[in-house]
Amino acid sequence: MSRYDPIKHYLIDQPARGQHEISLSFNKVEAILGFSLCDSAYKHPAWWANDRTHSQAKAWLDAGWRVVQVGIKSQMVHFEMQSSVSKAGNGKHHNSYMRGSENIEKGVTKEDILIVVSCTERKIWKEDPSRPVYVPAIDAYRGTSVTWLRNKVPEGRGFHCVILSAKYGFIEPEHPIAYYNVTFSKPNTGPISDISLKNQVCCQRRRFGTQKRRLCDFKYIFVKTGNRDKGRNKASYLKKVKTAFADTDARDNVRKLDNNLWHLILRTVDP
Structure with a gap:
Protein backbone atom coordinates (compact mmCIF):
# COMPACT_ATOMS: atom_id res chain seq x y z
CA MET A 1 0.00 0.00 0.00
CA SER A 2 1.32 3.42 -0.98
CA ARG A 3 0.83 6.66 0.92
CA TYR A 4 -0.31 8.12 -2.43
CA ASP A 5 -3.21 5.67 -2.82
CA PRO A 6 -5.80 8.35 -1.82
CA ILE A 7 -5.09 10.36 -4.99
CA LYS A 8 -5.30 7.14 -6.99
CA HIS A 9 -8.75 6.31 -5.59
CA TYR A 10 -9.88 9.93 -5.99
CA LEU A 11 -9.02 9.88 -9.70
CA ILE A 12 -10.57 6.44 -10.24
CA ASP A 13 -13.88 7.85 -8.94
CA GLN A 14 -13.93 10.86 -11.29
CA PRO A 15 -15.30 9.23 -14.51
CA ALA A 16 -18.46 8.21 -12.62
CA ARG A 17 -18.93 11.92 -11.91
CA GLY A 18 -18.52 12.81 -15.58
CA GLN A 19 -14.96 14.08 -15.16
CA HIS A 20 -12.34 13.05 -17.71
CA GLU A 21 -9.93 15.90 -16.99
CA ILE A 22 -9.52 17.83 -13.78
CA SER A 23 -7.44 20.67 -12.33
CA LEU A 24 -6.43 20.53 -8.68
CA SER A 25 -4.60 23.03 -6.53
CA PHE A 26 -1.62 21.71 -4.61
CA ASN A 27 -3.62 22.38 -1.44
CA LYS A 28 -6.45 20.20 -2.75
CA VAL A 29 -3.98 17.40 -3.51
CA GLU A 30 -2.71 17.66 0.06
CA ALA A 31 -6.27 17.50 1.38
CA ILE A 32 -6.92 14.35 -0.65
CA LEU A 33 -3.67 12.73 0.49
CA GLY A 34 -4.00 13.78 4.12
CA PHE A 35 -0.45 15.12 4.36
CA SER A 36 1.67 17.99 3.03
CA LEU A 37 3.53 17.67 -0.24
CA CYS A 38 7.31 17.77 -0.11
CA ASP A 39 9.26 20.89 -1.05
CA SER A 40 10.18 19.40 -4.43
CA ALA A 41 6.51 19.32 -5.44
CA TYR A 42 6.37 23.09 -4.94
CA LYS A 43 9.72 23.86 -6.57
CA HIS A 44 10.36 21.35 -9.34
CA PRO A 45 7.93 20.42 -12.16
CA ALA A 46 9.87 17.17 -12.56
CA TRP A 47 8.26 15.93 -9.34
CA TRP A 48 4.98 15.77 -11.29
CA ALA A 49 6.45 13.90 -14.26
CA ASN A 50 4.68 10.74 -15.39
CA ASP A 51 7.53 8.53 -14.26
CA ARG A 52 6.36 5.18 -12.90
CA THR A 53 9.54 4.82 -10.83
CA HIS A 54 8.19 7.59 -8.57
CA SER A 55 5.53 6.46 -6.11
CA GLN A 56 3.36 9.56 -6.56
CA ALA A 57 3.29 9.17 -10.36
CA LYS A 58 2.62 5.45 -10.10
CA ALA A 59 -0.54 6.26 -8.13
CA TRP A 60 -2.14 8.44 -10.82
CA LEU A 61 -0.83 6.29 -13.67
CA ASP A 62 -2.33 3.17 -12.08
CA ALA A 63 -5.63 5.04 -11.88
CA GLY A 64 -5.51 5.55 -15.66
CA TRP A 65 -4.67 9.26 -15.47
CA ARG A 66 -1.61 11.35 -16.28
CA VAL A 67 -0.39 14.86 -15.60
CA VAL A 68 -0.60 17.05 -18.71
CA GLN A 69 0.15 20.44 -17.13
CA VAL A 70 1.64 21.68 -13.91
CA GLY A 71 2.06 25.28 -12.76
CA ILE A 72 4.63 25.87 -10.07
CA LYS A 73 3.76 29.56 -9.79
CA SER A 74 0.02 28.96 -9.86
CA GLN A 75 0.35 25.81 -7.71
CA MET A 76 -2.08 23.95 -9.96
CA VAL A 77 -1.85 20.53 -11.59
CA HIS A 78 -4.03 19.34 -14.46
CA PHE A 79 -4.79 15.63 -14.85
CA GLU A 80 -6.30 13.98 -17.90
CA MET A 81 -7.79 10.51 -18.12
CA GLN A 82 -6.13 8.19 -20.59
CA SER A 83 -8.66 5.78 -22.08
CA SER A 84 -5.85 3.62 -23.43
CA VAL A 85 -4.37 3.07 -19.97
CA SER A 86 -5.70 0.17 -17.94
CA LYS A 87 -6.45 0.62 -14.27
CA ALA A 88 -4.10 -2.23 -13.59
CA GLY A 89 -1.30 0.02 -14.75
CA ASN A 90 -0.18 -2.00 -17.74
CA GLY A 91 -0.21 0.91 -20.18
CA LYS A 92 2.77 2.88 -21.35
CA HIS A 93 3.17 6.50 -20.33
CA HIS A 94 5.27 9.37 -21.50
CA ASN A 95 7.56 10.92 -18.95
CA SER A 96 6.30 14.41 -19.69
CA TYR A 97 4.42 17.43 -18.42
CA MET A 98 3.51 20.78 -19.91
CA ARG A 99 4.14 24.27 -18.65
CA GLY A 100 3.17 26.35 -21.67
CA SER A 101 0.19 28.01 -20.00
CA GLU A 102 2.37 30.07 -17.68
CA ASN A 103 3.79 32.44 -20.28
CA ILE A 104 0.90 34.87 -20.73
CA GLU A 105 2.46 38.30 -20.85
CA LYS A 106 1.83 40.82 -18.11
CA GLY A 107 -0.58 43.56 -19.03
CA VAL A 108 -2.78 41.38 -21.25
CA THR A 109 -6.41 42.51 -21.16
Whole structure:
Protein backbone atom coordinates (compact mmCIF):
# COMPACT_ATOMS: atom_id res chain seq x y z
CA MET A 1 0.00 0.00 0.00
CA SER A 2 1.32 3.42 -0.98
CA ARG A 3 0.83 6.66 0.92
CA TYR A 4 -0.31 8.12 -2.43
CA ASP A 5 -3.21 5.67 -2.82
CA PRO A 6 -5.80 8.35 -1.82
CA ILE A 7 -5.09 10.36 -4.99
CA LYS A 8 -5.30 7.14 -6.99
CA HIS A 9 -8.75 6.31 -5.59
CA TYR A 10 -9.88 9.93 -5.99
CA LEU A 11 -9.02 9.88 -9.70
CA ILE A 12 -10.57 6.44 -10.24
CA ASP A 13 -13.88 7.85 -8.94
CA GLN A 14 -13.93 10.86 -11.29
CA PRO A 15 -15.30 9.23 -14.51
CA ALA A 16 -18.46 8.21 -12.62
CA ARG A 17 -18.93 11.92 -11.91
CA GLY A 18 -18.52 12.81 -15.58
CA GLN A 19 -14.96 14.08 -15.16
CA HIS A 20 -12.34 13.05 -17.71
CA GLU A 21 -9.93 15.90 -16.99
CA ILE A 22 -9.52 17.83 -13.78
CA SER A 23 -7.44 20.67 -12.33
CA LEU A 24 -6.43 20.53 -8.68
CA SER A 25 -4.60 23.03 -6.53
CA PHE A 26 -1.62 21.71 -4.61
CA ASN A 27 -3.62 22.38 -1.44
CA LYS A 28 -6.45 20.20 -2.75
CA VAL A 29 -3.98 17.40 -3.51
CA GLU A 30 -2.71 17.66 0.06
CA ALA A 31 -6.27 17.50 1.38
CA ILE A 32 -6.92 14.35 -0.65
CA LEU A 33 -3.67 12.73 0.49
CA GLY A 34 -4.00 13.78 4.12
CA PHE A 35 -0.45 15.12 4.36
CA SER A 36 1.67 17.99 3.03
CA LEU A 37 3.53 17.67 -0.24
CA CYS A 38 7.31 17.77 -0.11
CA ASP A 39 9.26 20.89 -1.05
CA SER A 40 10.18 19.40 -4.43
CA ALA A 41 6.51 19.32 -5.44
CA TYR A 42 6.37 23.09 -4.94
CA LYS A 43 9.72 23.86 -6.57
CA HIS A 44 10.36 21.35 -9.34
CA PRO A 45 7.93 20.42 -12.16
CA ALA A 46 9.87 17.17 -12.56
CA TRP A 47 8.26 15.93 -9.34
CA TRP A 48 4.98 15.77 -11.29
CA ALA A 49 6.45 13.90 -14.26
CA ASN A 50 4.68 10.74 -15.39
CA ASP A 51 7.53 8.53 -14.26
CA ARG A 52 6.36 5.18 -12.90
CA THR A 53 9.54 4.82 -10.83
CA HIS A 54 8.19 7.59 -8.57
CA SER A 55 5.53 6.46 -6.11
CA GLN A 56 3.36 9.56 -6.56
CA ALA A 57 3.29 9.17 -10.36
CA LYS A 58 2.62 5.45 -10.10
CA ALA A 59 -0.54 6.26 -8.13
CA TRP A 60 -2.14 8.44 -10.82
CA LEU A 61 -0.83 6.29 -13.67
CA ASP A 62 -2.33 3.17 -12.08
CA ALA A 63 -5.63 5.04 -11.88
CA GLY A 64 -5.51 5.55 -15.66
CA TRP A 65 -4.67 9.26 -15.47
CA ARG A 66 -1.61 11.35 -16.28
CA VAL A 67 -0.39 14.86 -15.60
CA VAL A 68 -0.60 17.05 -18.71
CA GLN A 69 0.15 20.44 -17.13
CA VAL A 70 1.64 21.68 -13.91
CA GLY A 71 2.06 25.28 -12.76
CA ILE A 72 4.63 25.87 -10.07
CA LYS A 73 3.76 29.56 -9.79
CA SER A 74 0.02 28.96 -9.86
CA GLN A 75 0.35 25.81 -7.71
CA MET A 76 -2.08 23.95 -9.96
CA VAL A 77 -1.85 20.53 -11.59
CA HIS A 78 -4.03 19.34 -14.46
CA PHE A 79 -4.79 15.63 -14.85
CA GLU A 80 -6.30 13.98 -17.90
CA MET A 81 -7.79 10.51 -18.12
CA GLN A 82 -6.13 8.19 -20.59
CA SER A 83 -8.66 5.78 -22.08
CA SER A 84 -5.85 3.62 -23.43
CA VAL A 85 -4.37 3.07 -19.97
CA SER A 86 -5.70 0.17 -17.94
CA LYS A 87 -6.45 0.62 -14.27
CA ALA A 88 -4.10 -2.23 -13.59
CA GLY A 89 -1.30 0.02 -14.75
CA ASN A 90 -0.18 -2.00 -17.74
CA GLY A 91 -0.21 0.91 -20.18
CA LYS A 92 2.77 2.88 -21.35
CA HIS A 93 3.17 6.50 -20.33
CA HIS A 94 5.27 9.37 -21.50
CA ASN A 95 7.56 10.92 -18.95
CA SER A 96 6.30 14.41 -19.69
CA TYR A 97 4.42 17.43 -18.42
CA MET A 98 3.51 20.78 -19.91
CA ARG A 99 4.14 24.27 -18.65
CA GLY A 100 3.17 26.35 -21.67
CA SER A 101 0.19 28.01 -20.00
CA GLU A 102 2.37 30.07 -17.68
CA ASN A 103 3.79 32.44 -20.28
CA ILE A 104 0.90 34.87 -20.73
CA GLU A 105 2.46 38.30 -20.85
CA LYS A 106 1.83 40.82 -18.11
CA GLY A 107 -0.58 43.56 -19.03
CA VAL A 108 -2.78 41.38 -21.25
CA THR A 109 -6.41 42.51 -21.16
CA LYS A 110 -9.67 40.92 -22.21
CA GLU A 111 -9.51 43.00 -25.38
CA ASP A 112 -6.43 40.99 -26.41
CA ILE A 113 -8.16 37.61 -26.04
CA LEU A 114 -10.50 35.73 -28.36
CA ILE A 115 -12.00 32.45 -27.17
CA VAL A 116 -12.91 30.04 -29.97
CA VAL A 117 -15.30 27.28 -28.92
CA SER A 118 -15.83 24.17 -31.02
CA CYS A 119 -19.32 23.36 -32.22
CA THR A 120 -20.79 20.03 -31.18
CA GLU A 121 -22.49 17.15 -32.92
CA ARG A 122 -25.18 17.12 -30.24
CA LYS A 123 -27.83 19.72 -31.03
CA ILE A 124 -31.06 20.82 -29.45
CA TRP A 125 -33.35 19.41 -32.16
CA LYS A 126 -32.52 15.86 -31.06
CA GLU A 127 -33.64 16.74 -27.54
CA ASP A 128 -36.68 18.75 -28.61
CA PRO A 129 -37.85 18.31 -32.24
CA SER A 130 -40.48 21.03 -31.70
CA ARG A 131 -37.84 23.76 -31.57
CA PRO A 132 -37.89 26.38 -34.38
CA VAL A 133 -35.90 25.80 -37.54
CA TYR A 134 -33.37 28.45 -36.49
CA VAL A 135 -32.01 28.71 -32.94
CA PRO A 136 -29.11 30.85 -31.62
CA ALA A 137 -25.90 28.82 -31.78
CA ILE A 138 -25.22 29.08 -28.04
CA ASP A 139 -28.57 27.41 -27.36
CA ALA A 140 -28.54 25.03 -30.33
CA TYR A 141 -25.27 23.22 -29.50
CA ARG A 142 -25.70 20.94 -26.48
CA GLY A 143 -22.24 19.38 -26.18
CA THR A 144 -19.71 20.06 -23.43
CA SER A 145 -17.74 22.84 -25.15
CA VAL A 146 -20.71 25.16 -25.71
CA THR A 147 -22.19 24.17 -22.34
CA TRP A 148 -18.89 25.39 -20.87
CA LEU A 149 -19.34 28.66 -22.78
CA ARG A 150 -22.86 29.13 -21.42
CA ASN A 151 -21.87 28.35 -17.84
CA LYS A 152 -18.33 29.73 -17.51
CA VAL A 153 -18.41 32.78 -19.77
CA PRO A 154 -21.77 34.45 -19.12
CA GLU A 155 -22.72 37.74 -20.76
CA GLY A 156 -21.14 40.70 -19.05
CA ARG A 157 -17.96 38.80 -18.12
CA GLY A 158 -16.16 40.79 -20.77
CA PHE A 159 -14.50 38.02 -22.77
CA HIS A 160 -14.96 37.93 -26.54
CA CYS A 161 -16.04 34.57 -27.95
CA VAL A 162 -16.95 32.93 -31.24
CA ILE A 163 -18.03 29.40 -32.07
CA LEU A 164 -16.27 27.49 -34.84
CA SER A 165 -18.92 25.68 -36.84
CA ALA A 166 -17.89 23.08 -39.39
CA LYS A 167 -20.66 24.39 -41.65
CA TYR A 168 -20.79 28.14 -41.01
CA GLY A 169 -17.23 28.87 -39.88
CA PHE A 170 -16.59 31.42 -37.12
CA ILE A 171 -19.94 32.65 -35.81
CA GLU A 172 -21.09 34.73 -32.88
CA PRO A 173 -22.82 32.80 -30.06
CA GLU A 174 -26.10 34.57 -30.91
CA HIS A 175 -25.89 33.66 -34.61
CA PRO A 176 -28.98 31.61 -35.61
CA ILE A 177 -28.29 28.18 -37.07
CA ALA A 178 -30.41 25.33 -38.43
CA TYR A 179 -29.75 21.64 -37.91
CA TYR A 180 -26.87 20.17 -39.92
CA ASN A 181 -24.58 17.15 -39.85
CA VAL A 182 -21.17 18.38 -40.98
CA THR A 183 -17.79 17.74 -39.33
CA PHE A 184 -14.19 18.69 -40.06
CA SER A 185 -13.06 15.11 -39.44
CA LYS A 186 -15.24 13.87 -42.34
CA PRO A 187 -14.43 15.89 -45.48
CA ASN A 188 -17.18 14.16 -47.45
CA THR A 189 -19.78 15.97 -45.30
CA GLY A 190 -18.78 19.29 -46.90
CA PRO A 191 -17.20 21.37 -44.10
CA ILE A 192 -16.26 25.00 -44.69
CA SER A 193 -12.92 25.39 -46.49
CA ASP A 194 -9.65 26.67 -45.02
CA ILE A 195 -9.68 29.57 -47.48
CA SER A 196 -13.13 30.64 -46.31
CA LEU A 197 -12.01 30.47 -42.68
CA LYS A 198 -8.95 32.61 -43.45
CA ASN A 199 -11.16 35.16 -45.20
CA GLN A 200 -13.45 35.29 -42.18
CA VAL A 201 -10.45 35.86 -39.90
CA CYS A 202 -8.77 38.56 -41.98
CA CYS A 203 -11.60 40.30 -43.82
CA GLN A 204 -14.85 40.23 -41.87
CA ARG A 205 -15.47 42.90 -39.26
CA ARG A 206 -17.70 41.90 -36.36
CA ARG A 207 -19.10 43.79 -33.43
CA PHE A 208 -17.37 43.00 -30.16
CA GLY A 209 -18.76 45.20 -27.43
CA THR A 210 -18.89 48.73 -28.82
CA GLN A 211 -16.28 48.17 -31.54
CA LYS A 212 -16.12 46.42 -34.89
CA ARG A 213 -13.03 44.25 -35.20
CA ARG A 214 -11.57 41.49 -37.32
CA LEU A 215 -10.69 38.21 -35.66
CA CYS A 216 -7.07 38.74 -36.66
CA ASP A 217 -6.98 41.87 -34.49
CA PHE A 218 -6.85 39.74 -31.33
CA LYS A 219 -3.48 38.85 -29.83
CA TYR A 220 -4.31 35.56 -28.09
CA ILE A 221 -6.57 32.88 -29.55
CA PHE A 222 -7.66 30.21 -27.07
CA VAL A 223 -9.45 27.15 -28.45
CA LYS A 224 -11.94 25.29 -26.26
CA THR A 225 -12.95 21.79 -27.40
CA GLY A 226 -15.38 19.41 -25.75
CA ASN A 227 -14.23 17.12 -22.94
CA ARG A 228 -15.79 14.16 -24.71
CA ASP A 229 -14.54 14.96 -28.19
CA LYS A 230 -12.43 12.20 -29.64
CA GLY A 231 -8.74 12.96 -30.07
CA ARG A 232 -9.05 13.25 -33.85
CA ASN A 233 -11.90 15.73 -33.56
CA LYS A 234 -10.05 17.86 -30.98
CA ALA A 235 -6.99 17.93 -33.21
CA SER A 236 -9.14 18.87 -36.22
CA TYR A 237 -10.55 21.97 -34.53
CA LEU A 238 -7.22 23.14 -33.14
CA LYS A 239 -5.54 22.58 -36.51
CA LYS A 240 -8.31 24.46 -38.32
CA VAL A 241 -7.94 27.46 -36.03
CA LYS A 242 -4.14 27.47 -36.37
CA THR A 243 -4.46 27.32 -40.15
CA ALA A 244 -7.03 30.12 -40.19
CA PHE A 245 -4.73 32.40 -38.16
CA ALA A 246 -1.49 31.30 -39.85
CA ASP A 247 -1.03 34.62 -41.68
CA THR A 248 -1.84 36.85 -38.69
CA ASP A 249 0.16 38.28 -35.80
CA ALA A 250 -1.64 35.83 -33.49
CA ARG A 251 -0.29 32.75 -35.28
CA ASP A 252 2.13 31.90 -32.45
CA ASN A 253 -0.49 32.45 -29.75
CA VAL A 254 -3.15 29.94 -30.81
CA ARG A 255 -3.50 27.51 -27.90
CA LYS A 256 -5.76 24.83 -26.55
CA LEU A 257 -7.84 26.17 -23.67
CA ASP A 258 -8.02 23.71 -20.79
CA ASN A 259 -9.08 24.22 -17.18
CA ASN A 260 -5.57 25.05 -15.99
CA LEU A 261 -5.11 27.77 -18.59
CA TRP A 262 -8.62 29.11 -17.97
CA HIS A 263 -7.91 29.50 -14.25
CA LEU A 264 -4.65 31.25 -15.11
CA ILE A 265 -6.50 33.65 -17.42
CA LEU A 266 -9.02 34.48 -14.71
CA ARG A 267 -6.24 35.20 -12.23
CA THR A 268 -4.07 37.14 -14.67
CA VAL A 269 -6.62 39.00 -16.75
CA ASP A 270 -9.73 39.05 -14.57
CA PRO A 271 -8.56 39.22 -10.94
